[in-house]
Amino acid sequence: AQSVSQHNHHVILSEAASLELGCNYSYGGTVNLFWYVQYPGQHLQLLLKYFSGDPLVKGIKGFEAEFIKSKFSFNLRKPSVQWSDTAEYFCAVNVGRRGKLIFGQGTELSVKP
Amino acid sequence: DTAVSQTPKYLVTQMGNDKSIKCEQNLGHDTMYWYKQDSKKFLKIMFSYNNKELIINETVPNRFSPKSPDKAHLNLHINSLELGDSAVYFCASSQGLGGETQYFGPGTRLLVL
Numbered sequence: 001a002q003s004v005s006q007h008n009h010h011v012i013l014s015e016a017a018s019l020e021l022g023c024n025y026s027y028g029g030t031v032n033l034f035w036y037v038q039y040p041g042q043h044l045q046l047l048l049k050y051f052s053g054d055p056l057v058k059g060i061k062g063f064e065a066e067f068i069k070s071k072f073s074f075n076l077r078k079p080s081v082q083w084s085d086t087a088e089y090f091c092a093v094n095v096g097r098r099g100k101l102i103f104g105q106g107t108e109l110s111v112k113p
Numbered sequence: 114d115t116a117v118s119q120t121p122k123y124l125v126t127q128m129g130n131d132k133s134i135k136c137e138q139n140l141g142h143d144t145m146y147w148y149k150q151d152s153k154k155f156l157k158i159m160f161s162y163n164n165k166e167l168i169i170n171e172t173v174p175n176r177f178s179p180k181s182p183d184k185a186h187l188n189l190h191i192n193s194l195e196l197g198d199s200a201v202y203f204c205a206s207s208q209g210l211g212g213e214t215q216y217f218g219p220g221t222r223l224l225v226l
Contacts, residue, residue, distance in 0.1 A: 101146075
């Protein structure tokens with residue numbers, strides 16, 4: 001069965017530190033990949049997505065992610081985090097043609113001012 | 114001009130009751146979804162509809178019945194509520210089924226006592 005694994009359950013950083021959140025998926029076919037962010041008490045918002053083309057994708061708020069097909073990975077990065085980046089981050093994979101999104105278990109990011 | 118809206122935002126009810134959650138999208142999308150987020154923030158798809166036709170039904174108990182009166186609305190009715198139904202329920206929509214970006218509503222926090 002398809003699955004998505006996020007390596008870090010809770011990450012704590014100081015402001016200006018660099019961020020990398022790991023995401024691996026298990027599916028051998030074509031995938032669409034997403035990172036969503038959920039700020040405290042709010043709904044999920046799309047950070048960035050990869051469908052095809054350049055494997056390095058840039059999203060909102062200075063986030064970027066790199067798709068490495070050979071490693072089945074789609075890691076999220078940001079060079080310098082801010083306190084306002086404190087949130088839950090979800091990696092998700094869309095497989096097949098039925099629109100089914102499979103989410104990772106989420107990574108809680110806490111940024112200390 | 115909220116894209117995906119849900120009502121109510123909070124729902125507190127007793128075990129055994131029947132309740133409904135409503136979802137509306139004004140994005141002109143053809144596909145709508147229901148997701149359940151449990152207490153550990155894990156997100157799992159429950160249902161999806163495309164042009165009012167049920168596409169995904171992810172081994173959800175029969176007590177949950179989605180209804181799509183038109184492609185802009187997808188409601189979720191829950192019979193005989195159980196303690197384990199307590200969760201946040203998110204509605205989402207996308208243009209089609211081909212793995213497009215899904216846009217999420219604000220969520221409905223259901224607490225069953």
